[in-house]
Amino acid sequence: MSGGITIEFEELAKRFDMRVVFRSVSGRVGPGEVLAITGPNGSGKSTLVTILCGLVRATRGTVRYRAGSDGEIPRESWRDHLGIVAPAMSLYEELDALENLRFFALVRGVRDAEKRCRASLERVGLDPERKTQVRGFSTGMHQRLKIAQAILHDPEVLFLDEPGANLDPAGQGWLEELVGGQRRAGKTIVLATNDLREMEWGTSRVALSG
Amino acid sequence: MWRFLAEAGAVFVKDLRTELRTRVAFNALGLFAITTLAAISYTIGPYRIAQADRPYLLSALLWIVIFFAAMAGLDRSFVKEEDSHTAALLRLSARPLVVWGGKLLFNFVVLELLMVILVPLYVVLMGFQVLSVGGLIWILLAGGYTLAVTTTIVAAIIARASSRGALFSVLSLPLLLPLLIFVIQGTRAVAEGSAQGAGSALRAVVSLGGVMTIVSIVLFPAVWNE
Numbered sequence: 001m002s003g004g005i006t007i008e009f010e011e012l013a014k015r016f017d018m019r020v021v022f023r024s025v026s027g028r029v030g031p032g033e034v035l036a037i038t039g040p041n042g043s044g045k046s047t048l049v050t051i052l053c054g055l056v057r058a059t060r061g062t063v064r065y066r067a068g069s070d071g072e073i074p075r076e077s078w079r080d081h082l083g084i085v086a087p088a089m090s091l092y093e094e095l096d097a098l099e100n101l102r103f104f105a106l107v108r109g110v111r112d113a114e115k116r117c118r119a120s121l122e123r124v125g126l127d128p129e130r131k132t133q134v135r136g137f138s139t140g141m142h143q144r145l146k147i148a149q150a151i152l153h154d155p156e157v158l159f160l161d162e163p164g165a166n167l168d169p170a171g172q173g174w175l176e177e178l179v180g181g182q183r184r185a186g187k188t189i190v191l192a193t194n195d196l197r198e199m200e201w202g203t204s205r206v207a208l209s210g
Numbered sequence: 211m212w213r214f215l216a217e218a219g220a221v222f223v224k225d226l227r228t229e230l231r232t233r234v235a236f237n238a239l240g241l242f243a244i245t246t247l248a249a250i251s252y253t254i255g256p257y258r259i260a261q262a263d264r265p266y267l268l269s270a271l272l273w274i275v276i277f278f279a280a281m282a283g284l285d286r287s288f289v290k291e292e293d294s295h296t297a298a299l300l301r302l303s304a305r306p307l308v309v310w311g312g313k314l315l316f317n318f319v320v321l322e323l324l325m326v327i328l329v330p331l332y333v334v335l336m337g338f339q340v341l342s343v344g345g346l347i348w349i350l351l352a353g354g355y356t357l358a359v360t361t362t363i364v365a366a367i368i369a370r371a372s373s374r375g376a377l378f379s380v381l382s383l384p385l386l387l388p389l390l391i392f393v394i395q396g397t398r399a400v401a402e403g404s405a406q407g408a409g410s411a412l413r414a415v416v417s418l419g420g421v422m423t424i425v426s427i428v429l430f431p432a433v434w435n436e
Contacts, residue, residue, distance in 0.1 A: 055298055057436075079302050089302075090295040094228040106220035107304035109213060133231070149299075 003068025004031025004186045005081055005156045007052060012061035014047055021047050025061070027206045029188055031156075034179065036202025037192040043208035045192040049086060049161045052190055054078040065157075080108075083150035085143075086161035093135035097121055097145050098128050101152055110153045120148040125174065139166035147175070151182075158182055161192040176201065214308060221304065221312020225287065226319070234290070235320055238283035243328050246275045247335065256337030268338045269397035273390055275328065277357070280321060284361040285378040287313045288369035297369075306431040310362065314426075317365075318358035325350050341403030348412055349400060353393035356419035360385050363426040366433050389418050 021044035029035035065073040105113035291297040396411030
């Protein structure tokens with residue numbers, strides 16, 4: 001697919017039973033752009049991310065993925081184009097890092113899976129030969145592995161929900177480089193964060209009031 | 211088709227690998243089956259049933275053990291994904307039918323492994339004479355598949371519910387009751403060496419399995435995604 005993907009969302013509202021999470025949120029993010037979603041705890045940043053990636057349906061409003069000359073991408077195909085890091089999404093704790101990535105590569109039909117998995121692990125600073133199950137990882141290593149999983153298939157859209165959580169200063173610096181590199185490569189990035197430094201990466205911003 | 215098989219195979223291998231490292235389903239199924247078998251063989255044994263009643267009663271008891279063992283362990287396939295917060299990433303990575311295919315294969319293999327261990331033990335401990343061993347193998351394969359395909363879709367439906375244990379049994383029972391009747395009839399027929407009876411029971415079991423497969427293929431994407 002050429003030209004990258006633009007995500008447009010209009011008048012989004014989400015309610016769980018009687019609790020209104022947010023109402024009337026609109027925005028747009030295109031290739032080479034970073035949309036920063038900010039707001040206090042409980043304002044619905046993660047909920048908005050799950051709606052934008054197609055995991056949860058909004059109570060009201062629309063989300064569209066547009067792919068340059070190819071037009072609108074149907075909702076059931078969104079998963080083919082996106083990678084995601086989110087605190088509520090875990091990897092398989094009984095598998096080691098390489099086994100986890102190999103699994104996600106195979107179900108995504110990634111070519112040269114073994115090579116790509118090893119390259120992704122090395123890119124986030126994890127040893128592909130390490131046979132420790134993920135349950136034995138530190139929270140920082142866990143986060144690095146989640147990021148490796150998200151970029152494994154070189155997606156056109158990257159959702160990063162608190163990506164710097166649990167990363168040490170070196171890891172945060174490396175994450176900044178990664179986001180910058182993805183942006184220069186024309187990827188569409190949605191970033192949900194409360195971190196002032198991460199907010200600076202955004203080229204546009206949606207602020208949720210809570 | 212090859213792509214589907216490769217992707218579903220990856221889900222199966224992942225489930226098998228995690229199961230071999232945690233043994234949650236293996237322990238639940240195995241312990242239930244062995245405990246029940248031990249209790250039945252101790253209380254009833256091979257000689258406390260009249261010869262004329264043996265084919266029918268021993269067939270019924272065999273499938274009751276298999277059925278309840280399946281109820282004890284096969285709901286784990288989807289519940290574990292939800293409990294360990296891996297389901298969301300799986301939804302965003304794999305096509306729904308790939309997940310269904312992998313989970314179905316896993317449940318089928320676990321059930322057949324259980325039968326490979328349980329049935330010979332049952333035959334020896336209960337003195338269960340089977341005149342058509344080949345027929346019994348076909349009944350166990352077809353019955354195992356239908357049991358696996360039904361429990362897989364029910365497990366997917368109940369995975370996000372709060373009282374899952376009770377729901378799994380309550381939803382499975384009406385769907386599996388016809389299967390239970392047909393497999394018991396089929397096992398009785400193969401025990402007595404009745405090719406005609408075994409054939410008609412086997413056709414019914416295969417038909418049920420086919421219907422449940424089609425229902426699952428239609429239903430699963432909505433159950434999994436919504």
